[in-house]
Amino acid sequence: MLFESSRIVLKKMTSSYAELYHSWRNNIEIMQSTNPLLDVYDLDETKEFINQVILGSHSSKSYIIVEKKSDTPIGITSLINIDYKNRNAECIIDIGEKDYWGKGYGTEALKLLLDYAFLEMNLHRVSLRVFSFNNNAIKLYEKLGFKYEGSSRQSLFREGTWHDIIHMGILQDEYVNYHHL
Template sequence: MFSSKRLVLRKVDKNDVELYHSWRNNMDVMYTTNPSLDLYSLEDTRSFVENNLTDSRSSKSYIILQKEEDKAIGITSLINIDYKNRNSECIIDIGEKDYWGQGYGSEALQILLNYAFLELNLHRVSLRVFSFNHKAIKLYKKLGFKEEGISRQCLFRNGKWEDIVHMGILHNEYLGE
């Protein structure tokens, strides 16, 4: 369930703090995913990992491992899980830039969505993506996500206002029913 041809997802643990810290402070990595673009101290990252990734009842977070090299290349999560209404938001970061553009993000999200819909029995998974991240939007549409709305001009990047696109996919859409 947590693997594909090239990847394995393993649960984030407290030993991942320094690895995640390196991705979280890489501006190239965070430019398209983090609205604040702040630099974080190691202690800030440790607190974030413990409170939001490892000890939270409303999130499930996984390190993306490339099988052939047994290398951690990113992170993906289901966050804000609402078990009563069977909803969640998903996020993904490929933190190792050498692995960008090779389909690892798509593969990791397929593993995560299989888990969300086939194991957790969620009804809906949503995400937010910056409007200038055209590659990600194309990927999400390819996986079956539909655009649901736009938060207009709520992100300031490189001297101009950008939108955030809200997308979602339903259980029956993912299964092709």
């Protein structure tokens, strides 16, 4: 099955996950490395965000990452800004449950998402943005075949220091040749 690996399954994001997503979204430690705004939201704002941005947009597809053995939702991964005409999209991922950090779940989830993007949706290119200090994420993306495409210099101010936002991308033939030899 497409949305399943040995350890995880991707389930379509629905509003029933609002409170769980809200707890991740308001955890500064989790969002430190992924959210440029680092704001605190109330539950109504999160519900509105889910309904309008995640569920209400035809240019995004979002999935909750569920660890199969314990049936625990551990994060979210999405294709956003889907451009069907030019077959492009951007991907994002957050592992919201800290107990599951550093154990390869992000790699597995992103691989399932990229399989879907390239093999089912027939996208040509998937891009992402990552903060320059997030070395673990950069290594993960490189391991999956993403290539450095440039940076937005000093566009993020975090803990008294300016950081770059790095732009990476992978093309369909690069992904298919890299992962399905």
